[in-house]
Amino acid sequence: MTKNPVIRLKSRESARLRLGSPWVFSNEITMDAAAKALPPGTAVSLAAPDGTVIGAGYFNPKSLISIRLLNKTPRPFDAGFFAERLRAALALRDKLYDAPFYRLVHAEGDGLPGLVIDRFGDTCVVQITTAGMDLLEDAILAALDQVIAPKHVLLRNDAPSRTLEGLDAEVRVVKGAPPSPLTVQENGINYLADLSGGQKTGWYFDQRDNRAFVARLAKGANVLDAFSYTGGFGVLAAASGAQHVTFLDASEPALAWAMKAAEENGVGEKCHAVKADAMVELEKRAANERFDVVICDPPPFVRAKKDLESGARAYRKLARIGATLTAPGGYLLLASCSHNISAERFALECAAGIARSDHASATLIHQSGASADHPVHPALPESAYLKALVYRLA
Ligand code: SAH
Numbered sequence: 001m002t003k004n005p006v007i008r009l010k011s012r013e014s015a016r017l018r019l020g021s022p023w024v025f026s027n028e029i030t031m032d033a034a035a036k037a038l039p040p041g042t043a044v045s046l047a048a049p050d051g052t053v054i055g056a057g058y059f060n061p062k063s064l065i066s067i068r069l070l071n072k073t074p075r076p077f078d079a080g081f082f083a084e085r086l087r088a089a090l091a092l093r094d095k096l097y098d099a100p101f102y103r104l105v106h107a108e109g110d111g112l113p114g115l116v117i118d119r120f121g122d123t124c125v126v127q128i129t130t131a132g133m134d135l136l137e138d139a140i141l142a143a144l145d146q147v148i149a150p151k152h153v154l155l156r157n158d159a160p161s162r163t164l165e166g167l168d169a170e171v172r173v174v175k176g177a178p179p180s181p182l183t184v185q186e187n188g189i190n191y192l193a194d195l196s197g198g199q200k201t202g203w204y205f206d207q208r209d210n211r212a213f214v215a216r217l218a219k220g221a222n223v224l225d226a227f228s229y230t231g232g233f234g235v236l237a238a239a240s241g242a243q244h245v246t247f248l249d250a251s252e253p254a255l256a257w258a259m260k261a262a263e264e265n266g267v268g269e270k271c272h273a274v275k276a277d278a279m280v281e282l283e284k285r286a287a288n289e290r291f292d293v294v295i296c297d298p299p300p301f302v303r304a305k306k307d308l309e310s311g312a313r314a315y316r317k318l319a320r321i322g323a324t325l326t327a328p329g330g331y332l333l334l335a336s337c338s339h340n341i342s343a344e345r346f347a348l349e350c351a352a353g354i355a356r357s358d359h360a361s362a363t364l365i366h367q368s369g370a371s372a373d374h375p376v377h378p379a380l381p382e383s384a385y386l387k388a389l390v391y392r393l394a
Pocket of ligand 1: 277279
């Protein structure tokens with residue numbers, strides 16, 4: 001038996017906890033002096049008010065989410081524990097994908113809150129976002145060696161959310177020498193990702209299925225890939241028979257990788273890159289340009305709950321401009337990666353924006369989220385952060 005400190009719930013389990021939520025909030029527990037004194041990240045057991053242990057996880061007295069549960073019963077969170085969870089995560093990805101390029105661990109969705117691991121062949125990028133997981137780094141890396149044995153491991157511990165947990169930012173190679181750029185195989189394309197300098201873990205695996213869907217609409221089309229990053233949508237569209245693809249992004253290095261990937265996949269001559277502030281550039285072009293397929297996959301406009309109304313207005317505006325840029329009979333993809341706006345609200349703003357364009361009508365032909373290597377914990381619907389809507393405009 002593991003003898004961890006016990007934290008008690010103030011009252012009966014909330015409906016949320018009964019649903020299996022892995023989060024326990026600070027106002028739900030008895031925050032006595034002993035609890036307050038525990039160092040951030042301490043492994044704890046969670047007990048009902050009568051003392052019955054109902055879960056085990058790690059605790060941070062400084063965080064609004066005080067406990068993140070890892071298991072229904074207490075057990076050591078050692079390399080053996082992580083190896084079990086990694087094997088389960090790997091079994092799902094092995095079923096889904098032919099090549100080892102995917103999100104291997106998606107935090108709560110894989111029973112490992114605070115941990116993300118993206119796999120690029122024999123390179124793994126590990127991202128730890130909570131104090132509890134940070135203390136378990138050695139066990140995580142040992143388990144990764146046991147289960148995957150990657151040649152290269154990069155720790156990308158620079159997510160802004162680490163500050164909420166009192167953690168510093170660091171990017172560190174913990175094994176081998178991760179190649180940069182490295183090749184990402186996805187949907188039959190070899191993309192390029194800059195693992196240490198790029199955004200997040202260097203690549204957005206979450207849009208894989210949506211890229212494939214849009215590619216089916218791209219044959220013969222003039223495509224605008226706005227907020228293109230390194231060309232996830234656009235390179236595949238070009239390789240799937242688009243006539244021309246324009247990448248638009250504010251990041252010069254991202255555009256350079258997009259063009260290089262286009263060239264390496266034999267479609268460089270059909271692609272060109274524009275470096276600009278997308279909102280300004282899109283509005284300017286909307287005056288006289290039209291595209292058959294328009295992709296708008298911006299950074300999160302609703303970063304915090306307090307930004308909901310201003311972010312919602314920005315999504316509406318982008319929908320209006322994106323629709324205006326879409327030729328009659330063309331297709332428009334609108335995406336949001338803000339977990340602070342619901343799918344319903346996002347769809348409403350998109351509809352309102354499209355309605356303000358000149359199109360006679362619009363139909364929604366595809367509604368989707370992140371690919372299945374980003375599993376969602378059933379009791380945390382808000383972790384389904386990605387929303388992607390594809391419209392046909394007439
Ligand atoms: N569609 C991409 C991911 C987009 S991530 C893919 O499939 O991989 C969001 C992108 O928006 C980033 O590349 C970032 O550089 C870019 N970006 C952020 N603000 C911008 C702005 N104001 N104008 C243009 N690009 C912007």
